[in-house]
Amino acid sequence: MPRPSILVVFGTRPEAIKLFPVVRALAATPGLTVRTCVTAQHRALLDQVLRVADLRPDIDLDLMEPGQSLDRLTARLLTGLGEAMDRERPDWIVVQGDTATAMAAALAAYHRRVPVAHVEAGLRSGDTHHPWPEEVNRRIVASIARLHFAPTATAAAALARENVTTGVHVTGNTVVDALRWTRARIEAEPALVAGLDVHARRWAGKRLVLVTAHRRENLGGGMVAIARALVRIADRGDTHLLFPVHPNPAVGPVMDAIIGAHPAITRVPALDYPHFIRALGSCDLVLSDSGGVQEEAPALGKPVLVMRETTERPEGIAAGTARLVGADEDRIVHEVARLLDDRDAHDAMARAHSPFGDGQAAGRIAALIAGACRT
Numbered sequence: 001m002p003r004p005s006i007l008v009v010f011g012t013r014p015e016a017i018k019l020f021p022v023v024r025a026l027a028a029t030p031g032l033t034v035r036t037c038v039t040a041q042h043r044a045l046l047d048q049v050l051r052v053a054d055l056r057p058d059i060d061l062d063l064m065e066p067g068q069s070l071d072r073l074t075a076r077l078l079t080g081l082g083e084a085m086d087r088e089r090p091d092w093i094v095v096q097g098d099t100a101t102a103m104a105a106a107l108a109a110y111h112r113r114v115p116v117a118h119v120e121a122g123l124r125s126g127d128t129h130h131p132w133p134e135e136v137n138r139r140i141v142a143s144i145a146r147l148h149f150a151p152t153a154t155a156a157a158a159l160a161r162e163n164v165t166t167g168v169h170v171t172g173n174t175v176v177d178a179l180r181w182t183r184a185r186i187e188a189e190p191a192l193v194a195g196l197d198v199h200a201r202r203w204a205g206k207r208l209v210l211v212t213a214h215r216r217e218n219l220g221g222g223m224v225a226i227a228r229a230l231v232r233i234a235d236r237g238d239t240h241l242l243f244p245v246h247p248n249p250a251v252g253p254v255m256d257a258i259i260g261a262h263p264a265i266t267r268v269p270a271l272d273y274p275h276f277i278r279a280l281g282s283c284d285l286v287l288s289d290s291g292g293v294q295e296e297a298p299a300l301g302k303p304v305l306v307m308r309e310t311t312e313r314p315e316g317i318a319a320g321t322a323r324l325v326g327a328d329e330d331r332i333v334h335e336v337a338r339l340l341d342d343r344d345a346h347d348a349m350a351r352a353h354s355p356f357g358d359g360q361a362a363g364r365i366a367a368l369i370a371g372a373c374r375t
Contacts, residue, residue: 004373005033007090009081011041011063011101014292016049017273019096021177021362022119023055026094029366032373037084039077039101040064044247048272052182052192059084070100070133077104085112092369095145096120096174098131098138106141116141117369119174121148122155122164123291123312130217130310131291147372149365152315152355171364172357175295180359182277193278199266200282203240206264207340209233210283212290213307214246222327223251226307227258229332230287234264239340242279244271285339285346287332294322295356303349305335320352 006026010019016038026034037059040046050057061080065072081104085093093109095102096119106116118141128135142148142164150156151173159168186193213226234241243259245252245267259265271279277296280286286297289307297304298321306316309326316322325331339346 003031003033004091005035005088006092006094006369006373007035007037007085007088008094009037009039009101009105010096010099011039011046011077012099013042013045013049013273015096015099015101016046016053016055017178017292018120018174019094020049020053020055021174021181022094022096022365025362025366026369029370032370035059035088035090037061037081037088039080041073041077041099041101045270048270052185052273059088073100074104077101078108081105082108082111085109085114090114091373092117094119094369095141098123098134098141100133100137103137103140106144110144115146115372116144117147117149117365117372118142118145119149119365120151120155121145121168122150122152122157122159124155124158125310125312127310130308131215131312132217134291135312147368149361149368151357151361154315154318169364169368171368172359172361173295174357174361174365175292176299176354176357176359177362178273179277179296179299182274183281186274186278192274195275196271196278199242199268202266203242206240207238208283209239209241209336210279210286210288210302211241211243212246212286212288212293213243214248214251215289215308217308219248219250222307223254224258225327225329226289226332227255229329229336230265231259231262232329232333233336234262236337236340237264239264241265242283243267244269244276244279246270285336287336289327295354298322298352298354299356301350303339303346305332305339307332315355319355320349321354323349 035058038057040062043064063076094117095105109116148168149171286304294313294316304322305325325335
C-alpha cells in the first residue's frame with residue numbers, strides 16, 4: 001500500500017515560520033511522504049525563513065510579481081497550485097492561516113476533492129474588512145477544510161459559532177514551537193544574530209521599543225499617524241526605537257518624509273527571523289500592527305501595543321499581554337508613555353500568561369494528520 005502523501009503549501013514569511021515546525025514533525029512521522037510547495041507570494045521574506053529553517057522546497061512556483069492586484073495574484077495562485085496538485089496527486093493538503101496562498105490552495109484542493117488540513121484555524125476579528133482581505137480568506141478555508149487545528153479554545157469556539165464542529169482540534173499555536181526552536185539555535189550559534197551588534201550600540205542605556213507596521217488597513221492616513229507617534233516617542237530622550245521596515249512600497253516613503261534621520265529611531269530592512277527574535281528579546285515593549293507579533297511578544301514576556309482597531313487574537317487582550325491602541329497618534333503616544341513611566345503597568349503586562357501554547361503544537365498536528373490518513 002503506498003504511503004500517504006502530504007503536500008504542505010505556503011508562500012509568505014509568517015506561513016513559513018508557523019509551518020516549518022509542522023513540516024519537521026510530519027517528516028519525523030513514520031509512514032508519511034511529505035512534500036513542500038511554496039508560491040513565493042513574498043519572495044525575499046519567505047527565503048529568509050527557508051534558509052534559517054534549512055527547508056528546501058520540493059516545488060517553487062515563484063509567483064511573486066511586484067504591484068500585482070489581488071485579483072491577478074489569486075488567479076495565478078489558483079492555476080499554479082492546481083497544476084502542481086495535478087502533478088503531485090497528494091492525499092492531503094496542509095495550509096496555514098489566512099493568506100491568498102492558503103485560500104487559493106484550499107480552493108484548488110477542493111476542486112480536486114483533496115482534503116485540507118488548516119493550521120491556525122478559527123481566528124476571527126468579526127469584521128470582514130479588518131484585517132483585509134485575511135478575514136475572508138480564513139473563512140473560505142474554514143468552509144473547505146476537513147481538519148481544523150485551532151490554536152486556542154477561543155478559536156475553536158469561533159468555528160463552532162459558524163457550525164464548524166467536526167474535525168476541530170485545539171493544538172496550541174505553532175509560532176511558539178518556531179520561537180523556541182529559533183532561540184535554541186541562537187544560543188548554539190550566536191553568530192546568527194551578530195548583525196544587530198552595530199545597531200545595539202545606539203540604544204545602549206535607553207528603553208528600547210520594537211516597531212513593526214505594514215498592514216493594508218493602515219496604509220495612507222494610518223501610517224502617517226503612526227510615523228508621527230514614533231517621532232514623539234523618540235523625542236522623549238530616554239527611548240530608542242528599532243523599526244525593521246516592511247518592503248511594502250507604501251511604507252518606506254511615509255517614514256522617510258516624517259521620521260527622516262531621527263537619531264533615536266533606527267530603521268533597518270526587514271530582519272530575518274533569528275535577528276527579529278533577538279530584537280524582541282532585547283526590547284522593553286512592542287508596537288505592532290502584525291498578527292504574529294501579538295503571539296510572539298507574550299511568549300517572551302514583552303507587552304505589545306497593537307496598532308489596530310480589531311484583532312483576531314482576543315486571547316492576548318483578555319490575558320493582559322496585549323492592548324489595542326489603533327492607528328491613532330495620541331493613543332499610541334499615551335499608551336507607550338504609560339508602559340515606560342509606570343513600572344507596575346509594564347510588569348503587569350509582561351508577567352501575564354501567554355495564551356498561545358506550550359511549544360508542542362506541531363507534534364500534535366502531525367499525529368492528527370497521520371491518524372486521519374489511516375482512517
